[in-house]
Amino acid sequence: MTIALLTLALGAGIAHAATGTAPQISAGYSAARLLDLANGYAHDGRPGMAVLNYERARLLAPSDPDIHANLSLVRTTAGLPPITSTWFERHANKLASPNTLFWFGCIGLLIVGSTLLLARQYPQRRLALGTCTAAGFALMAITLCNAVAIWPMMNEAVVIARATPARVAPVPMADSLMTLHEAEILTADAQLRDFTLVHTDAGRTGWVASADIARVVPRSG
Amino acid sequence: MKLLPPHRLRPQLGAIAALLILAAGAAHAESGVTEQIEPAEIALGETAQLTIATLGSTQTPITPPVIPGLEFVAVGQSSQVESINGRTTSKSSVVYQVIPQRVGIFTIPGGSPPLVLRVRPGGASAPPSSPGAFSTSTAAGSAMVASATHLTQDGSAFVRLRLPKHQLYVGESMPMDIQVGVRDGLVATLSGLPSFSGDFFTMNNLSTKPEEAHEIIRGQPFTVLTWHSALAAVKPGTTSLTIDTPLTVRMQTMRPSAANRFGDPALDDVLNDPYFQNFFGGGGTTEKEITLASPPATISVMALPTQNRPEGFTGAVGHFKVSSELSADATIVGDPLTLRLHVSGAGNFDRVRSTMLGSSDEWKAYPSTATFTAADSTGYQGEKVFEQAIIAKESGAQSLPGLAFSYFDPDSGRYATAQTPPVSIAVMPGAASTATTNTQVPNAGEGKPPAGPIVSRALRPDHSVASLVPKYFQPPFLAIPSTLAFAFAAAWLWLRRREQGARDGSAARRRAASQATATWLAHMEAAAATGDAQVFFSSARSALRQTLAAQWHVAPQTIGLEDIDARLGHDGQDVRQLFARADEATYSGCTVDTADLEHWKQVVLRRFNESAVL
Numbered sequence: 001m002t003i004a005l006l007t008l009a010l011g012a013g014i015a016h017a018a019t020g021t022a023p024q025i026s027a028g029y030s031a032a033r034l035l036d037l038a039n040g041y042a043h044d045g046r047p048g049m050a051v052l053n054y055e056r057a058r059l060l061a062p063s064d065p066d067i068h069a070n071l072s073l074v075r076t077t078a079g080l081p082p083i084t085s086t087w088f089e090r091h092a093n094k095l096a097s098p099n100t101l102f103w104f105g106c107i108g109l110l111i112v113g114s115t116l117l118l119a120r121q122y123p124q125r126r127l128a129l130g131t132c133t134a135a136g137f138a139l140m141a142i143t144l145c146n147a148v149a150i151w152p153m154m155n156e157a158v159v160i161a162r163a164t165p166a167r168v169a170p171v172p173m174a175d176s177l178m179t180l181h182e183a184e185i186l187t188a189d190a191q192l193r194d195f196t197l198v199h200t201d202a203g204r205t206g207w208v209a210s211a212d213i214a215r216v217v218p219r220s221g
Numbered sequence: 222m223k224l225l226p227p228h229r230l231r232p233q234l235g236a237i238a239a240l241l242i243l244a245a246g247a248a249h250a251e252s253g254v255t256e257q258i259e260p261a262e263i264a265l266g267e268t269a270q271l272t273i274a275t276l277g278s279t280q281t282p283i284t285p286p287v288i289p290g291l292e293f294v295a296v297g298q299s300s301q302v303e304s305i306n307g308r309t310t311s312k313s314s315v316v317y318q319v320i321p322q323r324v325g326i327f328t329i330p331g332g333s334p335p336l337v338l339r340v341r342p343g344g345a346s347a348p349p350s351s352p353g354a355f356s357t358s359t360a361a362g363s364a365m366v367a368s369a370t371h372l373t374q375d376g377s378a379f380v381r382l383r384l385p386k387h388q389l390y391v392g393e394s395m396p397m398d399i400q401v402g403v404r405d406g407l408v409a410t411l412s413g414l415p416s417f418s419g420d421f422f423t424m425n426n427l428s429t430k431p432e433e434a435h436e437i438i439r440g441q442p443f444t445v446l447t448w449h450s451a452l453a454a455v456k457p458g459t460t461s462l463t464i465d466t467p468l469t470v471r472m473q474t475m476r477p478s479a480a481n482r483f484g485d486p487a488l489d490d491v492l493n494d495p496y497f498q499n500f501f502g503g504g505g506t507t508e509k510e511i512t513l514a515s516p517p518a519t520i521s522v523m524a525l526p527t528q529n530r531p532e533g534f535t536g537a538v539g540h541f542k543v544s545s546e547l548s549a550d551a552t553i554v555g556d557p558l559t560l561r562l563h564v565s566g567a568g569n570f571d572r573v574r575s576t577m578l579g580s581s582d583e584w585k586a587y588p589s590t591a592t593f594t595a596a597d598s599t600g601y602q603g604e605k606v607f608e609q610a611i612i613a614k615e616s617g618a619q620s621l622p623g624l625a626f627s628y629f630d631p632d633s634g635r636y637a638t639a640q641t642p643p644v645s646i647a648v649m650p651g652a653a654s655t656a657t658t659n660t661q662v663p664n665a666g667e668g669k670p671p672a673g674p675i676v677s678r679a680l681r682p683d684h685s686v687a688s689l690v691p692k693y694f695q696p697p698f699l700a701i702p703s704t705l706a707f708a709f710a711a712a713w714l715w716l717r718r719r720e721q722g723a724r725d726g727s728a729a730r731r732r733a734a735s736q737a738t739a740t741w742l743a744h745m746e747a748a749a750a751t752g753d754a755q756v757f758f759s760s761a762r763s764a765l766r767q768t769l770a771a772q773w774h775v776a777p778q779t780i781g782l783e784d785i786d787a788r789l790g791h792d793g794q795d796v797r798q799l800f801a802r803a804d805e806a807t808y809s810g811c812t813v814d815t816a817d818l819e820h821w822k823q824v825v826l827r828r829f830n831e832s833a834v835l
């Protein structure tokens with residue numbers, strides 16, 4: 001019920017309420033909405049869906065401290081270890097959102113290209129133009145590092161069902177290798193019929209029902 | 222050794238018996254026997270429940286009291302052994318169903334103070350149908366009715382059925398208890414499990430390990446083994462159900478002298494008891510295989526009515542309740558949800574099926590899975606949960622239709638359809654992963670809300686994106702930097718090519734000018750040799766024009782005295798003089814000597830060489 005009210009509140013703009021028109025749910029993903037949706041799931045005792053939406057919100061707002069705090073709290077409550085990441089991943093992810101960094105990279109490319117062309121025409125201003133070229137390269141490098149850090153998340157998935165069995169083969173009657181906990185983050189690999197091949201952080205591999213997991217970044221968008 | 226006569230032995234045996242009773246009383250006190258009866262007053266035809274519990278370091282067997290007018294039927298028992306700091310204590314309890322045979326006030330010994338059961342008139346009495354048969358009424362708290370207890374001819378065993386009713390519908394299941402009572406010491410082993418013949422019923426989930434209890438029947442202790450099972454009717458008709466149980470009976474062959482040895486019927490009965498004789502090694506035994514049958518129970522099986530049969534009826538017969546739940550109150554388009562249908566109650570759960578939700582324009586539905594959790598050992602009662610993965614196709618406020626489940630109610634004799642209410646859910650836009658069959662299983666310890674505070678904040682306008690995939694991984698956006706890079710590369714190449722072309726054009730012009738100059742110099746040499754001043758100065762002027770034109774990137778014919786003054790200044794004085802002499806020779810036809818021609822030839826060559834250096 002909490003989530004239903006929350007979702008309706010998310011979609012219904014204040015202006016709509018003031019004018020009395022029917023509430024419309026705005027399209028797309030936003031960090032604030034995903035954070036509130038995740039909070040609703042967390043309050044309802046659904047850590048899997050909560051972690052999924054926190055991870056999605058973290059993708060859009062990587063430097064938001066509330067998202068990190070809530071994500072850590074939900075993971076701890078669900079009995080999962082805290083998130084571990086390398087220095088590179090921490091700093092490359094926290095600079096700005098990937099979409100912002102994309103535009104930074106484009107601007108960097110624009111600067112590099114322009115200054116290299118101008119340097120050909122005006123060799124006497126080579127020093128000033130060279131500085132600008134270096135700045136452009138720096139922007140491009142930051143974007144590239146962020147893309148490298150984000151790339152693993154493209155295949156991450158969260159266990160949204162409770163006590164999900166990972167099986168030796170992609171069939172329902174196959175032997176169970178291990179039981180995955182709700183809210184556990186996996187690396188999703190190949191998909192075959194109704195099952196997805198997943199890898200755990202511990203290096204174990206198994207097939208789980210595709211409906212029991214949800215990709216942090218949906219394949220279709 | 223001299224034997225005492227029987228009449229002098231009797232007081233001594235009485236003393237021994239008194240000592241045994243005292244010892245037993247002491248053991249009773251040490252082991253802590255407690256008795257409780259509920260209720261203390263009942264009407265004839267009703268039953269009470271007697272619980273006898275022992276607590277102590279040693280396991281004391283519990284036997285029901287023997288009271289004329291009361292029958293004790295064991296309905297349950299439990300035992301618990303604890304070992305704390307090396308001291309082992311055991312706790313056992315047996316629950317007996319107390320069935321009064323007559324009105325009166327009965328004192329049940331063993332408790333302190335003794336328990337009293339008052340039986341008042343009223344209710345249906347259950348008189349014995351025959352001297353060897355005892356009938357039990359409906360068990361307290363249960364709808365199971367036991368059939369009559371028919372002992373074998375030698376009184377060693379019996380088989381009886383406990384059924385809740387004797388009318389069934391085809392497909393209906395009902396619980397059934399099979400009780401085999403064997404007298405201690407007379408029956409060696411059970412040779413097999415109880416079974417029945419005929420094709421009217423199937424017996425499902427017969428428990429492999431029977432419950433064991435003790436009963437006193439006709440004053441003799443019996444060990445009663447109870448199997449729980451579910452009986453399912455297969456076809457209509459009326460039939461007699463008889464349960465057969467193979468037994469190995471130990472037949473006692475007593476010495477004739479043992480009978481009526483002391484002349485006291487009570488003492489002789491004790492001494493002639495097979496148990497007593499076995500203990501002292503008296504008499505011989507032979508074993509015999511017999512098959513014991515229960516009294517036939519007439520059961521009528523009726524066909525299910527064809528009238529008003531619901532369309533979705535799958536053969537479920539019983540009493541069921543349905544409820545449904547959705548795994549979330551809100552979702553995103555493309556995210557999987559789990560729809561669950563709970564069917565609980567009592568009946569033939571193997572025929573409980575549901576097609577769940579079908580795919581529609583708003584929802585994509587996957588095949589459902591079912592899980593049955595039995596509430597009893599026979600699977601007659603329990604809960605069946607159907608789980609189905611569904612995915613919302615469209616955003617907005619959606620509603621899931623209610624799920625219907627049809628069954629046949631044997632009590633009312635009518636079909637019933639249970640319907641769950643529709644479920645409302647808010648669906649947010651946004652694509653998500655594909656999903657398939659969902660098998661969410663509840664897990665202990667999970668599903669708890671966080672213990673700490675969740676940081677929430679007021680909603681504020683926020684930038685939305687259509688996709689969670691970063692733009693630098695999206696092909697449409699990747700075209701932007703690709704186009705930029707291509708444009709810059711093309712511009713750079715164009716610039717480079719243009720410069721290269723410029724360099725190539727200049728060199729060609731220089732080569733052409735050099736060739737033209739060489740030609741004019743050859744003409745000049747020839748004129749100098751012949752002394753033709755006009756041709757000499759004209760060729761020298763043309764050679765200088767070619768040289769200067771290549772140097773100044775202008776057309777040779779456009780170079781005049783003004784250009785020479787403007788570009789060369791004072792340094793171009795000799796060139797200016799040569800141009801003047803060329804005009805003079807052309808228009809006045811002057812003559813010059815050889816030394817003068819050589820001087821002007823050197824002027825031209827110097828200019829030509831300077832131009833080549835540049």
